[in-house]
Amino acid sequence: MDIPTLSDVLTAHERIKPYIHRTPVLTSSFIDTLAGAELFFKCENFQKAGAFKARGASNAVFGLDAAQAAKGVATHSSGNHGSCLSYAAGRRGIPCTVVMPRTAPRAKKDAVQGYGARVVECEPSTSSREAVFAEVVAATGAEFVHPYNDPRVIAGQATCSRELIEQVAGLDAVIAPIGGGGMVSGTCLTLSNLASNIRIYGAEPEQADDAYRSFKAGHIIADDAPSTIADGLKVPLKELTWHFVRNHVTDILTASEAEIVEAMELTWKRMKILIEPSCAVPLATILKNRDVFAGKRVGVILTGGNVDLHKLPWQ
Structure with a gap:
């Protein structure tokens, strides 16, 4: 399978501009204080169809x-x-x-x-x-069109982090949810070429932590049917996304179900935006690992906002 390049990312960005939003970056001084870091939330929950995909x-x-x-x-x-x-x-x-x-x-x-x-x-x-x-x-x-193990898809997802580094200068790290690894791979593709000093983290539910275990073991470990509230992160890494994860990711951090729900509710209460459980995982892991991000400027990719309003998990 062909590995996408920076040229593919630049071509993709021009191709898709008429069909996507250049999503905003939001901040919260309250959440910054909780985290002990400066967090910059790239709001793909405002994207067309409600998700970075x-x-x-x-x-x-x-x-x-x-x-x-x-x-x-x-x-x-x-x-x-x-x-x-x-x-x-x-x-x-x-x-x-x-x-x-x-x-x-x-x-x-x-x-x-x-x-x-x-x-x-x-x-x-x-x-x-x-x-x-x-x-x-x-x-x-x-x-x-595979959800993530597709060079065309990864090149498209990479446009998100390209926008982020244009919108926010001086980032020390970027963190995104990881399931199959499409967004993380796109982030790796962009940052390794345009901002190689920025560390890249994946965030994963404890109850669907195959990417975490793969990263520690040095080879893909796939679970068939994990159970987690973060329904978008149940799928395993594949060979193309594994290429980016093993070569460019600094670490993969995990959060419990309760921590994910707490981060989702916190985002709603303090930022007044509704995000899916899957994209609450990065904030949950930041709050759980304050020492990792202390004093840093961190880009946080909020991947989607398609939530069933009749089943909000904190109710």
């Missing part, structure tokens, strides 16, 4: 030639990549099919269908997801 999906969809595009696109996703691919496909006017776990939040299924895609359900495991997806591709001939 609009970047990678748009790059993949608008990079297809006409013959490929005519057959449509397909993917498997717990929610955000599916809705973002559906969003991008709708903008190009091509078909989209998304295989989703039957347990995925109703709000995410509604979002996928709302952008015009067809949803096919599977069991909540990696093995079921991939088996059902293989049937979909065989039946449709659609172009597979």
Whole structure:
């Protein structure tokens, strides 16, 4: 599989500009005091389709030639990549099919269908997801756009950290959630080329810590069906994202379920923005590891805001 380059990132950014937001960076003096650090929140919860994955999906969809595009696109996703691919496909006017776990939040299924895609359900495991997806591709001939193990997707996600370092000078570190590793890989791709002095951290739930264990072991360890409130972080690393993680990530930190919910609620109370449990994990790990970030200027990528308002976890 081709490893994307900085040139791919720059091309992607120009390609997707008409279809994405340049999201804002917000701060909170209260949270800075709690953390003992200066935190700069890159708000991809305000992105098109409510998640950073609009970047990678748009790059993949608008990079297809006409013959490929005519057959449509397909993917498997717990929610955000599916809705973002559906969003991008709708903008190009091509078909989209998304295989989703039957347990995925109703709000995410509604979002996928709302952008015009067809949803096919599977069991909540990696093995079921991939088996059902293989049937979909065989039946449709659609172009597979992997949620993260795809150079086009990683190049698109890398545009987020490119914007961040343009918006905030003098960062010491950037931290993002890690599941399959698409956003972290994109962050590695950008920063290793444009700001190699900035340390890169992944943040992961304790109950779905396969990336943490992989990082410590030096090889990919994959869990089939972990259980965590951070539903976007249940998938394992793959060979392309592992390349970036093992070569460029400083460390992977973990947080408990209670710490994740607390960080999600804190963000709502103090910043008045609603974020998904998955993207509350970085703040949870910062507050848990104050010594790591003490006195530092830290970019925190808030990856999405597609929340089921009827099931807020602190209620």
